[in-house]
Amino acid sequence: xxxxxxxxxxxxxxxxxxxxxxxxxxxxxxxxxxxxxxxxxxxxxxxxxxxxxxxxxxxxxxxxxxxxxxxxxxxxxxxxxxxxxxxxxxxxxxxxxxxxxxxxxxxxxxxxxxxxxxxxxxxxxxxxxxxxxxxxxxxxxxxxxxxxxxxxxxxxxxxxxxxxxxxxxxxxxxxxxxxxxxxxxxxxxxxxxxxxxxxxxxxxxxxxxxxxxxxxxxxxxxxxxxxxxxxxxxxxxxxxxxxxxxxxxxxxxxxxxxxxxxxxxxxxxxxxxxxxxxxxxxxxxxxxxxxxxxxxxxxxxxxxxxxxxxxxxxxxxxxxxxxxxxxxxxxxxxxxxxxxxxxxxxxxxxxxxxxxxxxxxxxxxxxxxxxxxxxxxxxxxxxxxxxxxxxxxxxxxxxxxxxxxxxxxxxxxxxxxxxxxxxxxxxxxxxxxxxxxxxxxxxxxxxxxxxxxxxxxxxxxxxxxxxxxxxxxxxxxxxxxxxxxxxxxxxxxxxxxxxxxxxxxxxxxxxxxxxxxxxxxxxxxxxxxxxxxxxxxxxxxxxxxxxxxxxxxxxxxxxxxx
Numbered sequence: 001x002x003x004x005x006x007x008x009x010x011x012x013x014x015x016x017x018x019x020x021x022x023x024x025x026x027x028x029x030x031x032x033x034x035x036x037x038x039x040x041x042x043x044x045x046x047x048x049x050x051x052x053x054x055x056x057x058x059x060x061x062x063x064x065x066x067x068x069x070x071x072x073x074x075x076x077x078x079x080x081x082x083x084x085x086x087x088x089x090x091x092x093x094x095x096x097x098x099x100x101x102x103x104x105x106x107x108x109x110x111x112x113x114x115x116x117x118x119x120x121x122x123x124x125x126x127x128x129x130x131x132x133x134x135x136x137x138x139x140x141x142x143x144x145x146x147x148x149x150x151x152x153x154x155x156x157x158x159x160x161x162x163x164x165x166x167x168x169x170x171x172x173x174x175x176x177x178x179x180x181x182x183x184x185x186x187x188x189x190x191x192x193x194x195x196x197x198x199x200x201x202x203x204x205x206x207x208x209x210x211x212x213x214x215x216x217x218x219x220x221x222x223x224x225x226x227x228x229x230x231x232x233x234x235x236x237x238x239x240x241x242x243x244x245x246x247x248x249x250x251x252x253x254x255x256x257x258x259x260x261x262x263x264x265x266x267x268x269x270x271x272x273x274x275x276x277x278x279x280x281x282x283x284x285x286x287x288x289x290x291x292x293x294x295x296x297x298x299x300x301x302x303x304x305x306x307x308x309x310x311x312x313x314x315x316x317x318x319x320x321x322x323x324x325x326x327x328x329x330x331x332x333x334x335x336x337x338x339x340x341x342x343x344x345x346x347x348x349x350x351x352x353x354x355x356x357x358x359x360x361x362x363x364x365x366x367x368x369x370x371x372x373x374x375x376x377x378x379x380x381x382x383x384x385x386x387x388x389x390x391x392x393x394x395x396x397x398x399x400x401x402x403x404x405x406x407x408x409x410x411x412x413x414x415x416x417x418x419x420x421x422x423x424x425x426x427x428x429x430x431x432x433x434x435x436x437x438x439x440x441x442x443x444x445x446x447x448x449x450x451x452x453x454x455x456x457x458x459x460x461x462x463x464x465x466x467x468x469x470x471x472x473x474x475x476x477x478x479x480x481x482x483x484x485x486x487x488x489x490x491x492x493x494x495x496x497x498x499x500x501x502x503x504x505x506x507x508x509x510x511x512x513x514x515x516x517x518x519x520x521x522x523x524x525x526x527x528x529x530x531x532x533x534x535x536x537x538x539x540x541x542x543x544x545x546x547x548x549x550x551x552x553x554x555x556x557x558x559x560x561x562x
Contacts (some may be wrong), residue, residue: 009047014090015097017043024494026371029066031099035165042100043085044433048093063094072140072163082151082161101159101373103152106215110147110222116262118252118287121219124150124158125283128212129276131160136275137207141167143203145211146192147218167203190234191224195267198235201493206269209276213264216283220444221249225265232487236471239267256286276446343409378426379541379557385416396553401433402443402543403551411446413453413542422538423562428554430501433465435550445508446542453477455536459517461493463504468493470524472515474536488528495522512537 009019009032011416017034021043024031034045046068070087075084085097103109106124110116115400116124126149135142142163149162153274192199192208195205217225221373225243243265247253260282266272272280380386380400387393393412394401428445444460454477472489496519497504507518513531519526530536541559545552 006025012036012090014047014095015044015086015088016043017097030147040216044098044100046096046098047090050094062137062266062400066094067224068163069386069507070094074141076135076138076481078131078134078161080127080157080159081135082159098161098553101151101153103154105148106152106158106219107147108149110150110219115222115250118220118290119537121216122284122287123156124219125212125216126280127158128160128215129280131274132205132208132212136208137161139168141203141205141352142208142211143167143197144192145187145208145215146189147215150215152290156521173489190231191226193235194471195239195268196269198238203268205276206272207272207459209264210269211274212276213261213272213281217243217246217261217265220246220253231484233485234406236487236490250560254286254290256289257283258284305313350396352368359529363552377558378555379559380413380555382414385414387412387415399431399553399555400543401551401553403433404545404548409544409546411453411542411544413446413449413540415540419540420538421541421561422561423511424508425562426510427556427558429503429505429555429556430461430553431503431553432549433553434500435552436547441550442469442549444544446540446544447504447508447510448536448539449542450539453540453542456542457515457530457536457540459506459508459515460505460544460546461496461504461519462497463493463502463512468496470517470519472525472528474530488530489525491520495520495524500536541548 007022009030010021010254012019014034016037018037019032021033021035022030023033027047030049032045032047034043035041036043047065048063068089070084072081074084074087082098082101085099087096089093089095111400128145132142132145140163142160143165144162145160149160151159151161153159188401192211192214194203194207197207217325226234226237226241228237243262245253245258246261247255247258260279264272264279273282301351333368353481356392383395383400386400392403392405392410400412402412403412426445430443432441432443441464442460447457449456449460456475458469458473458475459469460473470489470491470493471487474486474488476484484520505520507521509516509518513529515528515530517528
């Protein structure tokens with residue numbers, strides 16, 4: 001990034017202030033130290049500076065974001081929210097005049113001096129929680145809470161800044177239309193984004209509570225809970241993965257503090273603290289009890305072992321792997337919500353006896369809607385073409401079952417003459433017999449695999465959680481320099497059968513580099529065109545089931561070659 005941007009503005013008078021020197025740069029703006037012409041007061045002046053590479057629409061989006069920040073913040077009055085002195089335009093460039101905060105950001109402070117003591121982190125958390133509760137009470141969700149947006153003054157006080165992607169809340173507490181609609185502003189910062197914000201869901205103040213918890217994690221460890229090579233991988237980790245316990249990074253973290261952080265980082269908003277103040281109060285109580293907690297010998301040994309293992313893994317890049325045929329790969333999906341144990345056991349018992357009968361009653365109608373009439377071959381009827389071991393892979397009641405016993409993902413490939421498929425129209429009926437049912441038990445279809453299973457596409461669904469989720473992935477087992485799993489598309493399912501033992505009919509239409517997906521006769525997402533050098537224009541087909549103790553039955557695999 002060039003540090004000469006906006007140099008021509010130095011010495012210029014904007015409003016009542018003379019710009020003296022640049023303090024920092026953003027993607028579309030610069031912040032200058034300025035002197036009031038009539039007093040000795042210093043101020044920070046933020047000026048919109050579009051890059052020459054921005055098209056007109058991008059400039060318009062950033063321009064609107066800039067003005068929204070000024071409008072939203074000027075209506076808030078709280079000691080821990082950076083106030084606005086004035087705002088306007090200078091030679092067509094919008095600007096905001098703010099107090100000058102000399103201490104920099106909390107991100108810079110932690111980077112320079114290391115993780116904070118518990119007492120200091122508690123002090124800052126209390127202030128930001130107060131600011132957020134005030135903003136939420138006044139109908140605003142910040143949407144970008146992170147250490148880089150928290151400024152530290154000379155009196156050891158902090159203020160929350162940058163309301164550029166703020167969302168308004170309706171009187172019922174749910175978010176109204178976002179003030180900015182570009183994908184960049186809606187995403188926020190991937191390292192600190194809440195699961196619901198990553199998925200484009202309706203937001204309320206509990207989204208900021210999640211981001212505040214990620215911020216506290218950074219303040220106490222010097223890093224966010226998740227690390228990934230790309231923004232979309234990071235966002236998916238916030239949606240699916242369980243964050244590591246804080247106690248694996250430092251020795252003064254008690255189980256009570258771990259529980260407080262874990263609750264604030266819950267995947268579902270209703271499972272978190274409902275306000276930032278409640279989160280802060282729980283943390284204050286946990287910190288107050290630290291001196292009264294005595295670590296047992298076994299806990300100390302476990303903590304040391306986990307810390308050592310984590311330190312070793314931190315040296316290697318994030319790279320899920322795959323091996324063999326049938327194969328398992330490391331899964332990044334973790335439990336998002338757990339059903340009560342007794343209810344889950346009851347569902348498993350009932351589903352085991354009912355799955356066959358439910359399939360008989362339901363899949364006939366769905367297949368009539370979704371299966372091409374010209375397809376007469378059921379590729380699952382060719383039992384000799386699928387791996388069978390009577391434990392993980394087996395046929396039962398005319399269905400092919402994959403019962404994953406591994407913590408990773410189990411895959412099975414169709415192996416027969418003429419087993420390479422290019423353009424095709426495919427349908428298959430699926431039934432999750434049992435599983436955790438917690439947004440970790442994905443299953444689906446492997447498409448256009450190379451014969452060594454080191455390159456393929458994977459379309460997978462998870463039918464729990466408000467209708468379910470889907471992902472379309474690309475696997476490159478030959479990669480040596482980056483994560484071998486690339487997410488091409490993901491989102492919500494609107495048409496899944498959301499209960500165990502109910503069937504779902506998946507349909508895939510592949511033509512060249514374009515893919516269309518359907519579930520129970522309804523489109524899933526939009527047409528996906530893959531632009532890559534993978535060259536996966538034909539290949540083998542396979543089936544896959546994620547997460548330990550998840551069992552899925554597959555039947556009626558019909559394929560019409562185009």
